[in-house]
Amino acid sequence: MENLISLVNKIQRACTALGDHGEASALPTLWDSLPAIAVVGGQSSGKSSVLESIVGKDFLPRGSGIVTRRPLVLQLHKSDEGSREYAEFLHLQRKRFTDFSAVRKEIQDETDRETGQMKQISSVPIHLSIYSPNVVNLTLVDLPGLTKVAVEGQPDTIVQDIENMVRSYIEKPNCIILAISPANQDLATSDAIKISREVDPAGERTIGVLTKIDLMDKGTDAVDILEGKSYRLKFPWIGVVNRSQADINKNVDMIAARRREREYFASTPEYKHLAQRMGSEYLAKVLSKHLETVIKSRIPGIQSLINKTVAELETELSRLGKPIAADAGGKLYTIMEICRLFDQNYREHLDGVRSGGDKVYNVFDNQLPAALQRLQFDKQLSMENIRKLITEADGYQPHLIAPEQGYRRLIESTLVTIRGPAEASVDAIHSILKDLVHKAMNETPELKQYPALRTEVGNAAMESLERMREQSKRATLQLVDMECCYLTVNFFRKLPQEADKGGNPSQSIFDRYNEAYLRRIGTTVLSYVNAVCAGLRHSIPKSIVYCQVREAKRSLLDFYYTELGKLEQNRLSALLNEDPAIMERRSALAKRLELYRSAQAEIDTVAWAK
Numbered sequence: 271m272e273n274l275i276s277l278v279n280k281i282q283r284a285c286t287a288l289g290d291h292g293e294a295s296a297l298p299t300l301w302d303s304l305p306a307i308a309v310v311g312g313q314s315s316g317k318s319s320v321l322e323s324i325v326g327k328d329f330l331p332r333g334s335g336i337v338t339r340r341p342l343v344l345q346l347h348k349s350d351e352g353s354r355e356y357a358e359f360l361h362l363q364r365k366r367f368t369d370f371s372a373v374r375k376e377i378q379d380e381t382d383r384e385t386g387q388m389k390q391i392s393s394v395p396i397h398l399s400i401y402s403p404n405v406v407n408l409t410l411v412d413l414p415g416l417t418k419v420a421v422e423g424q425p426d427t428i429v430q431d432i433e434n435m436v437r438s439y440i441e442k443p444n445c446i447i448l449a450i451s452p453a454n455q456d457l458a459t460s461d462a463i464k465i466s467r468e469v470d471p472a473g474e475r476t477i478g479v480l481t482k483i484d485l486m487d488k489g490t491d492a493v494d495i496l497e498g499k500s501y502r503l504k505f506p507w508i509g510v511v512n513r514s515q516a517d518i519n520k521n522v523d524m525i526a527a528r529r530r531e532r533e534y535f536a537s538t539p540e541y542k543h544l545a546q547r548m549g550s551e552y553l554a555k556v557l558s559k560h561l562e563t564v565i566k567s568r569i570p571g572i573q574s575l576i577n578k579t580v581a582e583l584e585t586e587l588s589r590l591g592k593p594i595a596a597d598a599g600g601k602l603y604t605i606m607e608i609c610r611l612f613d614q615n616y617r618e619h620l621d622g623v624r625s626g627g628d629k630v631y632n633v634f635d636n637q638l639p640a641a642l643q644r645l646q647f648d649k650q651l652s653m654e655n656i657r658k659l660i661t662e663a664d665g666y667q668p669h670l671i672a673p674e675q676g677y678r679r680l681i682e683s684t685l686v687t688i689r690g691p692a693e694a695s696v697d698a699i700h701s702i703l704k705d706l707v708h709k710a711m712n713e714t715p716e717l718k719q720y721p722a723l724r725t726e727v728g729n730a731a732m733e734s735l736e737r738m739r740e741q742s743k744r745a746t747l748q749l750v751d752m753e754c755c756y757l758t759v760n761f762f763r764k765l766p767q768e769a770d771k772g773g774n775p776s777q778s779i780f781d782r783y784n785e786a787y788l789r790r791i792g793t794t795v796l797s798y799v800n801a802v803c804a805g806l807r808h809s810i811p812k813s814i815v816y817c818q819v820r821e822a823k824r825s826l827l828d829f830y831y832t833e834l835g836k837l838e839q840n841r842l843s844a845l846l847n848e849d850p851a852i853m854e855r856r857s858a859l860a861k862r863l864e865l866y867r868s869a870q871a872e873i874d875t876v877a878w879a880k
């Protein structure tokens with residue numbers, strides 16, 4: 271059972287070391303789920319005296335005004351009889367304090383270090399462990415005394431700030447409230463009772479302590495309260511008699527004071543019958559036992575909370591991605607790795623693993639044939655145009671046998687119109703490839719993590735696609751131009767000659783420009799152009815795939831990789847310049863995960879040892 275308190279002690283220390291003080295934050299808190307005893311009371315109610323009595327040592331700062339300005343987590347560890355008493359602070363590990371006046375000084379100094387000279391308050395706790403044969407295993411949190419007025423130099427808000435801090439501790443359902451009230455004041459005005467009633471109206475987790483019983487007016491006593499007849503709480507009230515100011519001034523030994531307290535209850539007629547359950551030693555034992563019971567009952571809940579939180583933290587951390595390497599090589603590797611992931615996603619789109627690549631085929635199968643079909647060869651091959659081009663080509667000397675030049679001009683001027691659909695196909699594929707870059711970028715979460723890298727990779731991919739488009743345009747238009755500059759002779763050789771067709775070879779020159787003759791020329795040109803079109807319909811996609819699609823798949827970021835290799839370390843760092851909020855969140859999550867994992871290991875050890 272003793273293990274339980276030290277288990278919670280260990281976890282509490284880890285919480286403070288890793289920044290979990292139970293304050294409202296965007297991180298899960300383990301601190302809040304740990305059972306603890308918080309000491310609350312008004313100023314001068316005797317809180318410090320009760321704590322010192324429990325410990326059996328003089329070690330808390332004294333003075334006027336608000337002395338306790340940070341929570342003090344006081345962990346008491348019972349050591350073997352005869353062993354030396356010492357204290358240790360979490361913030362000064364490995365330094366053992368055997369002089370308890372030095373402990374008092376360190377509490378004061380450490381308070382000032384966090385709160386500054388302005389005597390502000392802070393919710394960051396100070397952790398103090400005391401090892402002594404005269405203590406029971408126990409953890410108590412000493413909180414600033416509730417007060418009504420700020421002293422000079424302190425902000426007016428301090429009164430409310432203290433109340434808020436105290437409330438934030440005691441409102442947690444896992445908190446046992448040690449409510450200190452002086453017996454020489456009306457209990458109805460007790461600050462401790464007032465605030466604990468607010469958060470624990472049924473008094474189920476409040477342990478009432480009545481101090482200064484020896485200072486009550488003659489003729490009055492606290493029997494009704496101590497017997498639970500007035501101000502009933504679930505736990506019986508415990509009365510204590512601490513050292514008076516005069517005792518403190520005379521340096522009355524704490525152990526002697528404990529003895530005197532025992533004698534007081536045993537010998538005072540009103541309290542004799544209650545003596546067995548009065549005094550600070552009894553109080554310490556009750557608290558220790560109660561704390562153990564509470565911890566024991568909460569362990570399964572804490573375990574499942576820890577397991578759940580560890581899983582949540584791990585999920586969020588993996589969503590945020592790995593932290594960045596510090597050296598240039600590591601950074602370059604990270605960038606290349608991210609680029610590779612993006613490139614792979616991109617290729618998967620083109621290969622059909624992911625959607626979108628099919629749009630390329632749609633261009634070749636529908637858009638290009640439709641555009642070729644829409645070409646207005648009728649206009650090029652109108653009677654008027656044929657006549658014009660043939661006569662122009664003949665020049666001053668009309669053709670003798672066949673209008674060779676006229677044919678060429680007619681064919682060229684018709685074929686050249688195919689450049690339009692060819693160019694449009696290149697552009698259509700370019701825009702599909704660009705869309706796929708956006709898609710693949712969005713599907714690469716690592717790029718989202720680094721906005722600067724995302725922009726650069728996006729730009730580099732677009733520049734590559736632009737280069738490929740230029741190359742593709744040149745190659746594809748060349749296909750059309752090649753058709754214009756060299757005609758397929760065989761096509762014409764196979765055509766039946768005029769005489770073969772039964773025509774009159776002795777037709778006059780003038781007749782050669784008649785409509786039937788020109789129409790025949792038009793028909794021949796059209797069938798040649800159609801044959802060329804049919805061929806281009808198949809060769810244009812080949813050129814486009816060769817120059818754009820295949821290249822995009824093979825070398826989208828090749829140029830960028832060469833550039834990357836030349837970058838200096840600071841440029842690489844700039845590329846991996848994450849959103850600072852993400853960096854902060856990741857390190858906060860990692861710290862919290864460390865805390866939860868260590869708590870998980872600690873609890874598992876105790877749970878298995880049971």
Ligand SMILES: Nc1nc2c(ncn2[C@@H]2O[C@H](COP(=O)(O)OP(=O)(O)OP(=O)(O)O)[C@@H](O)[C@H]2O)c(=O)[nH]1
Nearest residue numbers: 313314315316317318319415482511512513514515
């Ligand atoms: N006679 C007598 N004096 C007591 C008792 N408890 C506390 N005192 C005296 O009351 C004064 C205040 O006690 P502290 O223990 O400093 O009270 P506190 O609540 O810690 O006060 P602050 O830290 O100022 O808020 C001191 O002079 C104590 O000696 C008691 O049971 N009997």
